[in-house]
Amino acid sequence: MDEEIDYVRKGYAIAAKIYRDQKDGTQAEIPLFKQWLNHPQNSSKILELGCASGFPIGKEILESGKSYIGIDLSLEQINLARKEFPQWKNYFILAEMLSFCKNQPSNNYSGIISMFSIRHLPRIYHVELFTNIYRILTDGGVLLIDYTYYSDEGRDTWFEDMPMYWSSFSKDWMYLTLKELGFTHIAEYEDIKMFNGKEEKTLFLLYQKILTNQ
Numbered sequence: 001m002d003e004e005i006d007y008v009r010k011g012y013a014i015a016a017k018i019y020r021d022q023k024d025g026t027q028a029e030i031p032l033f034k035q036w037l038n039h040p041q042n043s044s045k046i047l048e049l050g051c052a053s054g055f056p057i058g059k060e061i062l063e064s065g066k067s068y069i070g071i072d073l074s075l076e077q078i079n080l081a082r083k084e085f086p087q088w089k090n091y092f093i094l095a096e097m098l099s100f101c102k103n104q105p106s107n108n109y110s111g112i113i114s115m116f117s118i119r120h121l122p123r124i125y126h127v128e129l130f131t132n133i134y135r136i137l138t139d140g141g142v143l144l145i146d147y148t149y150y151s152d153e154g155r156d157t158w159f160e161d162m163p164m165y166w167s168s169f170s171k172d173w174m175y176l177t178l179k180e181l182g183f184t185h186i187a188e189y190e191d192i193k194m195f196n197g198k199e200e201k202t203l204f205l206l207y208q209k210i211l212t213n214q
Helices: 002-022 032-036 055-063 076-084 088-089 098-104 125-137 171-181
Strands: 046-051 067-072 092-094 110-113 137-147 152-160 162-168 183-195 198-209
Touching: 002 076, 002 162, 032 055, 032 076, 032 110, 032 152, 032 183, 032 198, 046 055, 046 098, 055 067, 055 088, 067 076, 067 088, 067 171, 076 088, 076 092, 076 110, 088 092, 110 125, 125 137, 125 171, 171 183, 171 198
Parallel strands: 046 067, 046 110, 067 092, 110 137
Antiparallel strands: 137 198, 152 162, 183 198
16 A cells, blocks of 8 residues: 555655645535535544645634634645635644544544545445444534446556556445445435546535434
8 A cells, every 4th residue: 555655645745735726615615515514423522534725625614613623644734724824723733544544533623525525545445444433423424425436446647647546346336335334324425526637527426324322
């Protein structure tokens, strides 16, 4: 895994600022984001996996007054977040998502969100990641993620010369896996927008950890 993670780090070291400049805030405008943020069970601590520069998701959560931690494996991305939001600089932490989740206590976060980040983790670790996400969510805690429609894995270039690594299973695999882990599917939303000069279709999924007192 280290080789692929380092490849992703290298890519964002080259293009962190370019990636930040093209973000327009629409991630925080999708209907499922507000539903996730305002969910009655999402009332304590929130974790963002792959927070990048902190915009727009981290900014929206912090402005809501909720407790938040954002992690990212790219030092350049974390430095951008701390520079743009100096009042919240201590909430942006340099960390790799799987290792971070494995070292968190159980029942620790009422909400976890990951936008366009899990796809950078080798897919052989996706079950382990989601198992730990389930463990560290509080009872009834909510998870919002994006996921790809089709199975894919490999290295590519992004923003012309930015090295990047992608890895995912199909959406059907995601549905089945999260169900088997104990998650309850709440809602989903398909978003279509232009990104880097091409039309991009993204599936957003909202899930909840089972309430054990029900």
